[in-house]
Amino acid sequence: MSRTVLMLPGDGIGPEIVAEAEKVLKKVNEQFGLKLSFDYALVGGAALDATDNPLPDETLEKARNADAILLGAVGGPKWDSLPMASRPEKGLLGLRSNLKLFANLRPAILYPQLASASSLKPEVVSGLDIMIVRELTGGIYFGQPRGLRELESGERQGYNTYAYTESEIRRIGRVAFEAAQQRGKKLCSVDKANVLEVTVLWREIMNDLRREYPDVELSHMYVDNAAMQLVRAPKQFDVIVTGNMFGDILSDEAAMLTGSIGMLPSASLNAEKQGMYEPCHGSAPDIAGQGVANPLATILSAAMMLRYSLGEDKAAEAIEAAVSKVLDQGLRTADIMSGEGRKVSTREMGEAVLAAL
Amino acid sequence: MSRTVLMLPGDGIGPEIVAEAEKVLKKVNEQFGLKLSFDYALVGGAALDATDNPLPDETLEKARNADAILLGAVGGPKWDSLPMASRPEKGLLGLRSNLKLFANLRPAILYPQLASASSLKPEVVSGLDIMIVRELTGGIYFGQPRGLRELESGERQGYNTYAYTESEIRRIGRVAFEAAQQRGKKLCSVDKANVLEVTVLWREIMNDLRREYPDVELSHMYVDNAAMQLVRAPKQFDVIVTGNMFGDILSDEAAMLTGSIGMLPSASLNAEKQGMYEPCHGSAPDIAGQGVANPLATILSAAMMLRYSLGEDKAAEAIEAAVSKVLDQGLRTADIMSGEGRKVSTREMGEAVLAAL
Ligand SMILES: CC(C)[C@H](C(=O)O)[C@@H](O)C(=O)O
Ligand SMILES: CC(C)[C@H](C(=O)O)[C@@H](O)C(=O)O
Numbered sequence: 252m253s254r255t256v257l258m259l260p261g262d263g264i265g266p267e268i269v270a271e272a273e274k275v276l277k278k279v280n281e282q283f284g285l286k287l288s289f290d291y292a293l294v295g296g297a298a299l300d301a302t303d304n305p306l307p308d309e310t311l312e313k314a315r316n317a318d319a320i321l322l323g324a325v326g327g328p329k330w331d332s333l334p335m336a337s338r339p340e341k342g343l344l345g346l347r348s349n350l351k352l353f354a355n356l357r358p359a360i361l362y363p364q365l366a367s368a369s370s371l372k373p374e375v376v377s378g379l380d381i382m383i384v385r386e387l388t389g390g391i392y393f394g395q396p397r398g399l400r401e402l403e404s405g406e407r408q409g410y411n412t413y414a415y416t417e418s419e420i421r422r423i424g425r426v427a428f429e430a431a432q433q434r435g436k437k438l439c440s441v442d443k444a445n446v447l448e449v450t451v452l453w454r455e456i457m458n459d460l461r462r463e464y465p466d467v468e469l470s471h472m473y474v475d476n477a478a479m480q481l482v483r484a485p486k487q488f489d490v491i492v493t494g495n496m497f498g499d500i501l502s503d504e505a506a507m508l509t510g511s512i513g514m515l516p517s518a519s520l521n522a523e524k525q526g527m528y529e530p531c532h533g534s535a536p537d538i539a540g541q542g543v544a545n546p547l548a549t550i551l552s553a554a555m556m557l558r559y560s561l562g563e564d565k566a567a568e569a570i571e572a573a574v575s576k577v578l579d580q581g582l583r584t585a586d587i588m589s590g591e592g593r594k595v596s597t598r599e600m601g602e603a604v605l606a607a608l
Numbered sequence: 609m610s611r612t613v614l615m616l617p618g619d620g621i622g623p624e625i626v627a628e629a630e631k632v633l634k635k636v637n638e639q640f641g642l643k644l645s646f647d648y649a650l651v652g653g654a655a656l657d658a659t660d661n662p663l664p665d666e667t668l669e670k671a672r673n674a675d676a677i678l679l680g681a682v683g684g685p686k687w688d689s690l691p692m693a694s695r696p697e698k699g700l701l702g703l704r705s706n707l708k709l710f711a712n713l714r715p716a717i718l719y720p721q722l723a724s725a726s727s728l729k730p731e732v733v734s735g736l737d738i739m740i741v742r743e744l745t746g747g748i749y750f751g752q753p754r755g756l757r758e759l760e761s762g763e764r765q766g767y768n769t770y771a772y773t774e775s776e777i778r779r780i781g782r783v784a785f786e787a788a789q790q791r792g793k794k795l796c797s798v799d800k801a802n803v804l805e806v807t808v809l810w811r812e813i814m815n816d817l818r819r820e821y822p823d824v825e826l827s828h829m830y831v832d833n834a835a836m837q838l839v840r841a842p843k844q845f846d847v848i849v850t851g852n853m854f855g856d857i858l859s860d861e862a863a864m865l866t867g868s869i870g871m872l873p874s875a876s877l878n879a880e881k882q883g884m885y886e887p888c889h890g891s892a893p894d895i896a897g898q899g900v901a902n903p904l905a906t907i908l909s910a911a912m913m914l915r916y917s918l919g920e921d922k923a924a925e926a927i928e929a930a931v932s933k934v935l936d937q938g939l940r941t942a943d944i945m946s947g948e949g950r951k952v953s954t955r956e957m958g959e960a961v962l963a964a965l
Binding site: 335375407445480499 | 683688692695697701727728729732748749751754755756759763764765766767768769770771772773774775800802803804805806807808809810831832833835836837838839840841853854856857858859860861863864865867869890
C-alpha cells in the first residue's frame with residue numbers, strides 16, 4: 252500500500268518551510284517504512300504567476316488523488332490588488348471546498364520551552380492546550396449571493412451571505428464533540444445567537460447533539476465574550492467549535508496567546524479523513540527568501556498528517572519528540588527567540604529536527 | 609436652554625450602576641449649572657417583563673426627544689430562550705437603528721492604577737490607549753434578508769446578510785479619520801478583503817477618504833491578523849475602524865487587554881451628535897442585585913456624554929478626575945481588586961466619586 256503526499260509550497264515563506272518539512276517526512280518515511288511517495292504542485296500566487304489560475308486543474312486533480320496534502324501558505328502584497336476571483340486565496344479556498352475539507356482543527360498549545368514568548372503573564376498561559384474546531388467549507392466564506400451591486404439610488408453596495416444548513420452544523424459538531432471526548436470532555440460552542448439567526452440554528456443543533464455525547468459538557472458563548480475570555484482566562488477552554496469566520500478570528504487570537512504562532516500546525520479534514528495540513532501562520536512576505544522563517548509549524552503539520560490522515564501515530568510521535576528535543580537544545584528561529592537560546596536559520600532548524608529523529 | 613438626559617437602566621446590574629452614575633450627573637449638574645433634566649424609561653428585559661416589548665413606543669419616543677441617553681445594559685439568561693424578535697437585545701438594537709446611532713466609539717485605556725489587573729505583561733500594555741470606531745447600524749446586524757428557511761431537501765438553513773453601501777462606509781470612515789486627527793493620526797481599517805466582497809468595498813472607500821485627511825496615516829489589516837496583533841502588540845494601534853460584527857469582537861478583545869472592562873465607557877452617536885452612552889461590559893446577571901458591580905464604566909460613560917453630546921467638557925473632566933482620584937485612594941470594586949486596595953461596594957464607589965467631585 253503506497254500513499255501519496257502532495258506538497259503545495261505556495262507563496263512567501265511557503266517554499267522554504269515546506270522544504271524542511273519534506274526532509275523530515277522523507278526521513279520518517281524511511282525509518283518507519285511508511286511507503287509514502289511525494290508529488291508537487293502549484294497553488295496560490297505561485298500558480299497565478301505560472302498559469303494565471305490560483306488553483307490550476309492539474310493541482311486540483313493531484314489534490315483529489317493524494318492521501319494527504321502539505322501546504323505552506325498562500326498570498327502576498329504582490330497579488331493584493333487583483334480582483335477577488337483571481338487572488339491567491341482562491342486557490343486555498345478552492346482546495347478546501349472542492350475536497351470538502353469541512354473540519355479545521357487548530358490546536359493552540361504553549362510549549363513550556365517557549366513560555367516566555369507569550370505576551371500574556373506566565374500564570375495565565377502556562378500549560379495552555381486548547382483545540383479550536385472551525386467549520387471550513389460553509390458560512391460567510393462560501394455563502395451565495397455575494398458581490399457588488401448598484402442600488403436604485405445609484406450607489407454601490409457590497410454584500411455577502413452567512414448561511415449554514417442543519418447538516419453542515421451537525422457534521423462539524425460531531426467532529427468537535429468527538430475531539431472533546433478524546434481530550435478534557437468540555438466543548439464550548441461559539442455563536443452570536445442573540446443577533447444572528449444563522450447562529451440560532453447553530454446553537455439548536457449543538458444542543459441536539461449533546462444527547463449523543465452525554466460524557467461531554469457543552470456550553471455556549473457569544474463570540475464577543477469568547478474573544479474576551481481568550482485574553483482573560485484562556486485555560487478555561489478545552490475544545491471550542493465555531494463557524495468559518497468566527498473560527499478564523501478566534502483561532503488566530505488563540506494561537507497568538509502562545510506567543511509562538513510559528514509553532515502551530517493545523518489540519519483540514521473531510522469525511523474520509525483525507526486532509527490538508529498547514530501551519531497556522533501565513534506567507535509572511537516580509538521575511539520570505541531570507542532563510543529565517545520557522546519551519547516547525549510545518550514540520551508539526553506533517554506530524555498531524557501522519558496521525559490524522561495516514562494513521563501513522565508512531566511516526567507522528569517521533570517528529571513531535573524531535574521538535575521538543577531541538578527546543579530543549581535551545582535552538583530558536585528569530586520569531587521564537589527571546590533572551591536565551593541559539594538563533595538558527597530555517598535550514599539549521601530543519602537539520603536539527605532531522606538529527607534528533 | 610434645558611436639556612434632557614434619558615436614563616435607561618435595563619437589566620442585570622444595569623439599575624445598580626446607572627443609579628450611581630445618576631447621582632454623579634446630578635451633582636455636576638448643580639456644580640456646573642448644566643440645566644440638565646432627567647427622564648426614565650424601560651428597555652430590554654425590564655421592558656419585556658412590563659410591556660411584552662423590549663423597546664416600548666414610549667421609550668423610543670422619549671429617546672428621540674432626549675439630548676442624550678445613558679444606558680446600563682440589557683439581556684440575561686431569563687430571556688435567552690425567547691424568539692429573536694422579542695429578545696432584550698432587540699431593545700438595544702432598535703434604539704441604535706431608530707436613532708441612527710451609526711458611530712460607536714469604544715476607547716480601550718489602561719488605567720495606570722490598575723495596570724496589574726491585565727492578563728498581559730505590563731510592558732505589553734502599559735500606557736495602552738486605543739480608540740475603536742465601530743459601525744453600529746449596518747453590516748450583518750441589520751442586513752436583509754435574514755431568518756430560517758426550509759431548503760428543497762427538507763432541511764433547514766439559517767441565513768443572514770452582511771451588506772454595506774458606499775455612504776454607510778464613508779460616514780463611519782469620516783468619524784474615524786476625524787478621531788485619528790485628534791489623537792495620534794494613525795488609523796487602521798480592519799476588514800477581510802481577501803475573502804468578503806462587502807469588505808472590498810469597505811477598503812476602497814477608506815482609501816478614497818485618505819485624500820481628505822492627508823495628515824492621517826491609513827493602514828489596512830485583515831480581521832484575523834487584527835485579533836492577533838491586539839494580543840501581540842496592542843500599542844501599535846491608535847484608532848481602529850471596522851464594521852459592526854468585527855467591531856463587536858475586536859472592541860471586546862481590546863477592552864479585555866486592559867484587564868478592567870468594568871472601567872470602560874462607550875458612546876454611540878448619530879450625525880447630529882445625539883448619543884447613547886453605555887459601559888462596555890454587559891448586564892452581568894451572575895452578580896446582579898448584590899451591590900458589587902463596578903459603576904465606574906457607567907460614570908465614565910456619563911462623562912463621555914457630557915463631552916460628546918452636551919458640549920460640557922469641564923464637567924466631563926471633573927468626573928474623570930474624580931474617578932482617577934478614587935482609584936488613587938485605592939478604592940476597588942471586586943472586578944478590579946488585585947492585591948492591594950480597599951474593596952468597596954457599588955454604592956460606596958459611587959459615593960466616593962461624589963465626594964471626590
Ligand atoms: C488566507 C485566508 C483566506 C485564510 C482564511 O481566512 O481562512 C487564512 O486566514 C486562514 O485562516 O487559513
Ligand atoms: C448585546 C449585544 C446585542 C451587543 C452587540 O452585539 O452589539 C453587545 O455585545 C455590544 O457590543 O454592545
